[in-house]
Amino acid sequence: MKLIGAITAFALAAGAVSFANADDDKVVNVYNWSDYIDEAVLADFEKETGIKVRYDVFDSNELLETKMLAGKSGYDVVVPTGTFLSRQIEAGVFQKLDFSKLPHAGNMWDDVKNVTAIYDPDNAYSVNYMWGTTGIGYNEEKIKEALGDDAPTDSLALFFDPKNIEKLSSCGVHMLDAPTEIIPAALKYLGEDPNTKDPEVIKKAEDVLLAIRPHVLKFHSSEYINALANGDICAAFGWSGDVLQARDRAAEADAGNTIVYKIPKEGALMWFDQMAIPADAPNPELGHKFIDYIMRAYVAAAASNYVNYANGNKAAQGLLDDGVINDPAIYPSTETMKNLYSVTAYPPKVNRVVTRMWTKVKTGQ
Template sequence: MKKIGNSLLTSVLALGLAVSTQASAEEVVNVFNWSDYIDEEILAEFEAETGIKVVYDVFDSNEVLETKLLAGSSGYDVVVPTGTFLARQIQAGVFQKLDQSKLTNNGNLWNVVSERVDKYDPGNAYSVNYMWGTTGIGYNVDMIKERLGVERIDSWDVVFDPEKLAKLKDCGVYLLDAPTELIPAALNYLGKNPDSRDKGDLKAAEDLLMSIRPFVRKFHSSEYISTLANGDICLTVGWSGDILQARDRAAEADNGVTVDYAIPKEGALMWFDQMAVPADASNADNAHKFINYIMRDDVMAKASNYVYYANGNLASQKLLAEDVIGDPAIYPDSGTMERLYTIMPYDPKTQRVITRLWTKVKSGS
């Protein structure tokens, strides 16, 4: 769930160009993954080891991926939707069951993750976890201290209390352009079930979001990496790994900006990006080989060390860099883990209500 939102480039590409999947003599696997989500060395090493050419293509919104899958004949062999989207796509018959006998690295998986994924993909029959993360608050430490007088953020108050957020208006507040992330957060803050579909609850969430709307500069799902790192904004609700990337970019640039990420004490949304194989994949066998390769402990560790997201691979944990496995923002402690919540996909009717609500919030009227 790295970058939802209307990513234009991707949607233009996704709808305009059909991916060519000629079954030439050369063995290929067509992979469609999130942008900035892999260490490209992994792809080169896979090619060298197996002789299978990887055609790697990226998207930055679940919606674009889903529309492409639902149109049929996407031409991809491996795709990486987020759990909530995956569940609906399984129901629509988009994917084929994985052949577990080909996934010999199955023993590496982490039951903490696969048990949670079970509600999206019963029995983990159709998918294998690639990465998971949380949706929390990224902030500029100095600007927040200056305006709110606190060393660090530990509560959703700073976002959902209009009085507090008003103090941050001048330095810039971003929110993810993703109703399925912000509405559960608002519901959770109100003490309601984050996965509620009740009309009254949703109305309460809408009122809460409308009350903070005047202080939000922009709704966007990827721009905050650079704006936060450059010091152009002081607060964003965003995805863990993206904010940590902003933190590292700011540290590397040595521009006097210190970024930090908080999983607020009230809890945060936990999401899972899952590798799956479309039912009409023309290279299903190679797709299994690719997934199995990614499931290797050293490969998965390399991927996480590169993108700063946690993975669902227990065996890889001993190979992770200290600033990944030792960072509670990436691998939260067990107390924090218990406060993380998950949500289920909305049915079409509720989806409509949610989208409409979101349009209202974004347009501010």
């Protein structure tokens, strides 16, 4: 919830609060994304180790970042996305992990580690929790109604070609309120380098986005899960696992809404949520224990089976449900993988251009 975040952030800015209590030092404070863990994993950890887990959630990287930058957040483990992680490392937010305390680190998947090294060189500060793609979520029945049988549901053109999105505006389109995800996609649609840091090239995305903005009902990063599931909107440009959650909720409700997630054929952004320990964590020792627990093969598998996101744990793959490991929306085929791209953080000056452009896209100002 943005609001709660805003209030807490202001409270924290005024005077930092520490949750750590002197006489119960067996508490690990974890701050993770909302709807992102199987509660049973936490209960098992508590039972096995006798360490209590204090578990808080956020729904945007900005919120987490603000708490981290205010300092003394009181958390031992936090889970930022790669692009945010890299500049937080630069700001001195995190401590290097002590791999002697992480015996299960050998379970991790080299393919993922190679990519996350662009955010966290040598993977010294973080290990992967989950990863996924940003792509197309849609309501099969409603898209057919609006665009007919040959709707380009596997293409970025569904959103970025004004002809298509205009027809969809009657049934509702949401987009992530995340410039670092939407702008690279618009650039990809134009055939440009999605990871460009050149303001002139980035500007090209502005024209595409300004042309479609009147047809976007809302830019928001979590409301689309419910909106898709309930049939309030017919398409959302969103995160893979969130769309799959909407799919499951819609199937449960059984009200004639079939939700599908597709990775656009032009390619999709691949993102990585990384577990890291703040430099001023009250109890880094327990933070390491928690991270190591999550890295156990069966724990990582249970977590992925529950949230429908892929993880960076090679050893866990044999223990995943068939519906997860064989779902190309979660673990894309080698063919699709070649088409995925990742982006790095914008330098501060370019970041200003990007966010100003984003405000213009969202508000028309």
